Amino acid sequence: xxxxxxxxxxxxxxxxxxxxxxxxxxxxxxxxxxxxxxxxxxxxxxxxxxxxxxxxxxxxxxxxxxxxxxxxxxxxxxxxxxxxxxxxxxxxxxxxxxxxxxxxxxxxxxxxxxxxxxxxxxxxxxxxxxxxxxxxxxxxxxxxxxxxxxxxxxxxxxxxxxxxxxxxxxxxxxxxxxxxxxxxxxxxx
Numbered sequence: 164x165x166x167x168x169x170x171x172x173x174x175x176x177x178x179x180x181x182x183x184x185x186x187x188x189x190x191x192x193x194x195x196x197x198x199x200x201x202x203x204x205x206x207x208x209x210x211x212x213x214x215x216x217x218x219x220x221x222x223x224x225x226x227x228x229x230x231x232x233x234x235x236x237x238x239x240x241x242x243x244x245x246x247x248x249x250x251x252x253x254x255x256x257x258x259x260x261x262x263x264x265x266x267x268x269x270x271x272x273x274x275x276x277x278x279x280x281x282x283x284x285x286x287x288x289x290x291x292x293x294x295x296x297x298x299x300x301x302x303x304x305x306x307x308x309x310x311x312x313x314x315x316x317x318x319x320x321x322x323x324x325x326x327x328x329x330x331x332x333x334x335x336x337x338x339x340x341x342x343x344x345x346x347x348x349x350x351x352x
Contacts, residue, residue, distance in 0.1 A: 213253060218330045222256070223252070228312070232308050235284075235344065255336070259330060284302060
């Protein structure tokens with residue numbers, strides 16, 4: 164992914180589409196976009212092997228959407244990140260049918276995960292080292308995203324979309340676990 168971003172940046176420079184001064188920032192942005200797209204596709208495909216692709220897509224989009232603003236566990240290498248992500252999607256997609264069948268499971272996960280995310284995000288570490296103002300701004304954005312996902316999940320329940328609502332609840336649980344792991348000192352600190 165890094166090589167693809169580098170080659171695209173070189174192409175854009177050669178054709179005058181970006182300035183030399185912007186190359187490093189543009190390359191990093193390309194790398195992040197490519198990584199997210201590959202992650203979304205790979206996790207959705209992995210999840211779709213276990214359950215339906217719609218639920219896997221709903222989970223993955225919800226997880227990535229919320230996780231972007233909350234922070235949390237960061238693996239030390241891309242391979243560790245890929246393994247952690249694969250394990251997470253497998254575990255949640257195997258658990259999905261169990262949680263989708265029992266409404267009490269949904270409510271317990273949704274309430275507990277939302278509360279934990281509300282209180283503990285954003286995660287911070289030595290490599291990020293957020294200022295107080297940055298932390299406050301990120302917490303506000305994380306809470307807005309959390310409220311949006313909760314509202315979508317509740318709306319899905321209203322139209323009998325229990326499987327998709329449960330996918331969102333499990334995505335929130337995964338983000339909450341990631342935050343707890345970061346708080347406990349796992350990953351890059």
